[in-house]
Amino acid sequence: MTDARIRPMRPEDVEAAEQMSSEGFLEVDRRLARRDEPDPEPRSAERGRQWIDRTHHYLRTDPGGCWVAEVDGEMVGFATSFTRELMWILATYVVRPGLQGQGIGTMLLAAALHHGRGCLRGMLSASADARAVRRYRAAGFSLHPQMYLRGTLDRSAIPVVEKVRDGSAADFELMDSIDRRTRGAAHGPDHAWLLSAFRLVVSDTSTGSGYAFHAFDGTPMLLAATNRRTAAQLLWECLAGSGETAYVPHITAANEWAIDVGLAARLDLHQAGYLGLRNLRPPTPYLHHGSLL
């Protein structure tokens, strides 16, 4: 086992952590890439800036969940996690390629899990990396395969979307209660961060309520609703904002309503990684965020 020291993450670590995560995930994506897909690309500068901003958000809202591993004073890995109500979330977890498989990740995850020891539930979105999957299962997480939809969008399939409007901070209380119903814990301060980065759309009628954040290319980043019909309307609204190609990540088998929307839009269905859950059934109707879950 490598002689690594585990210490709390500090704001001045975040830029180096972004570099390490960008390199670490590119290495995983290249190793696991399917032959029929384009070569994985490095994280763009804009997504890098967003990653840094989001990680500062974890440190501001729950600094005790973020840990760094050092060897000879140099960062060699980190785990960022936080709690929201009685939910522990693992946001990101990386050990520098070349030093993986030597026990550093086990120590980092133990520190992050210790932070969440008072939480009944846990959530993480895992790559298919064999080492990561070993760690998550050993920590007691159930692994639910994730699917995604991608392809050329058939715009003629998009229905008229009704009763969906732009959302604002005035909707956060409603959104927190939809979160509690779908995933058992509110996102709390994460909604404000998401609103700073993405477009928010809300549906709130006598028959159902829901919300979605989508990127400016239409990709749904987080979607939650009280029923499937409302969820489907929100997903169509996201797709309506897409360009020629569309992408819908993070779909579990419990969310067939999303598969049905994507197939109706003539997108192709694929598999990637797992939703790791502890003491929680796969949320539905729900499309989770990759690190705010």
Ligand SMILES: CC(C)(COP(=O)(O)OP(=O)(O)OC[C@H]1O[C@@H](n2cnc3c(N)ncnc32)[C@H](O)[C@@H]1OP(=O)(O)O)[C@@H](O)C(=O)NCCC(=O)NCCS
């Ligand atoms: C996931 C990660 C953070 C774990 O850190 P690590 O230092 O490699 O973890 P550890 O060495 O403590 O544990 C790795 C486990 O995989 C095993 N392992 C090592 N090499 C392996 C390989 N090539 N294939 C499969 N398993 C392997 C180890 O034996 C160990 O399992 P064990 O404790 O049951 O024996 C690190 O591997 C990593 O950065 N991976 C790429 C990024 C990633 O996928 N992060 C997770 C995002 S969800």
